[in-house]
Amino acid sequence: MDVVRTVEQLRETIREHRPKGGIVGLVPTMGFLHEGHASLIRAAHARCDVVVVSVFVNPTQFNDSADLAAYPRDESHDVAVAAAAGATVVFAPEVTDVYPKGFCTTVHIDGPITDTLEGTSRGPQHFFGVATVVAKLFGMVGPDVAFFGQKDAQQCVVVRRLTRDLDLPVEIVTCPTVREPDGLAMSSRNVRLSADDRRSALALVRGLEAAATCVRRGQRSAATVVAAASQVMADHGVEPEYIAVLDPDTFAALTEVDRRAVVAVAARVGPVRLIDNIVIDPDR
Numbered sequence: 670m671d672v673v674r675t676v677e678q679l680r681e682t683i684r685e686h687r688p689k690g691g692i693v694g695l696v697p698t699m700g701f702l703h704e705g706h707a708s709l710i711r712a713a714h715a716r717c718d719v720v721v722v723s724v725f726v727n728p729t730q731f732n733d734s735a736d737l738a739a740y741p742r743d744e745s746h747d748v749a750v751a752a753a754a755g756a757t758v759v760f761a762p763e764v765t766d767v768y769p770k771g772f773c774t775t776v777h778i779d780g781p782i783t784d785t786l787e788g789t790s791r792g793p794q795h796f797f798g799v800a801t802v803v804a805k806l807f808g809m810v811g812p813d814v815a816f817f818g819q820k821d822a823q824q825c826v827v828v829r830r831l832t833r834d835l836d837l838p839v840e841i842v843t844c845p846t847v848r849e850p851d852g853l854a855m856s857s858r859n860v861r862l863s864a865d866d867r868r869s870a871l872a873l874v875r876g877l878e879a880a881a882t883c884v885r886r887g888q889r890s891a892a893t894v895v896a897a898a899s900q901v902m903a904d905h906g907v908e909p910e911y912i913a914v915l916d917p918d919t920f921a922a923l924t925e926v927d928r929r930a931v932v933a934v935a936a937r938v939g940p941v942r943l944i945d946n947i948v949i950d951p952d953r
C-alpha cells in the first residue's frame with residue numbers, strides 16, 4: 670500500500686491502480702484510526718477497485734485551538750490499519766498543501782443543518798470547515814463513492830447537502846456506528862478518557878437506549894423521549910449539552926416521533942466532548 674503526500678502523487682497512484690472503468694472509493698479521516706474507520710475502509714474495499722484513505726487533521730473545522738493541539742495523531746498506526754482493512758493508498762497531505770498561501774475559498778451551507786446542535790456548540794464555522802475540506806478532497810481524489818460514519822450524523826447530512834447542491838458526481842455512503850462491547854461509540858477522542866470518565870461516557874449510549882425503549886413502548890412525544898434519556902444520563906452523572914429528536918435527512922427538530930428519527934446527543938465527559946446518536950423507527 671502506498672502513502673502519498675501530494676495531489677500529483679495521489680492522482681498518479683490512482684491512475685496506476687485503477688482498472689479501466691474501475692470505481693474509486695474515498696474514506697476521509699482525521700487519522701488515529703480505530704475499528705470504526707476500519708469498517709468504513711472495509712466497506713470501501715468491498716465496493717471499489719481503488720480505495721483512498723485520507724488522513725488529514727483539518728484545522729479549519731476546529732473552533733478550539735486546544736482541541737486541535739490535543740487531537741491524537743499516529744501516522745504509522747494509521748498506515749497499518751488502512752493497509753489491513755484493504756486501502757490502496759493513504760493520502761496524508763501537509764496543511765500547507767491543502768491550504769496554500771492565498772487560499773480564500775470557503776463552502777458555506779446556510780440554515781439549520783449547520784447552525785444547530787454541533788453548529789451551535791462548535792459554531793457554524795465547524796461545518797464550513799468540514800464542507801470545504803470534503804469538497805477539496807472530492808476534487809483532489811475524484812472518487813465515485815465516499816464513505817462516512819453515522820456517528821457524525823449531522824456531518825453526513827451536511828455532506829449529502831453539499832454534494833447535491835454542488836452537483837458533485839460522488840455517491841455518499843453512510844456506514845453504521847461501530848461500538849465497544851459495552852456500547853460506547855468508537856471515537857479517536859476516547860483515548861483521552863480516564864478510567865472514571867470511560868465509565869461515565871456510557872451515559873450517552875445508555876441515554877439513547879432509554880430513548881429507543883420509550884419509543885418502542887409507544888411514546889411519541891419528543892419532549893418525553895428526551896426527558897427519559899436525560900434522566901438516565903443524570904443517573905450516570907453526565908449532563909447533556911444537547912439531546913434532540915431530528916429528521917434524519919434535514920436535521921430539523923421533530924416534536925413527534927411519528928416517523929424515522931435520529932436522536933442525537935452531545936456531552937462533555939472529563940476533558941472530552943463526546944457525541945452519539947441512534948436512528949429510531951417507530952413503525953418497526
Ligand code: PAF
Nearest residue numbers: 697698699727799802821
Ligand atoms: O469525520 C471526520 O473525521 C472529518 O470531519 C472529515 C470528514 C475527515 C473532514 O475533515
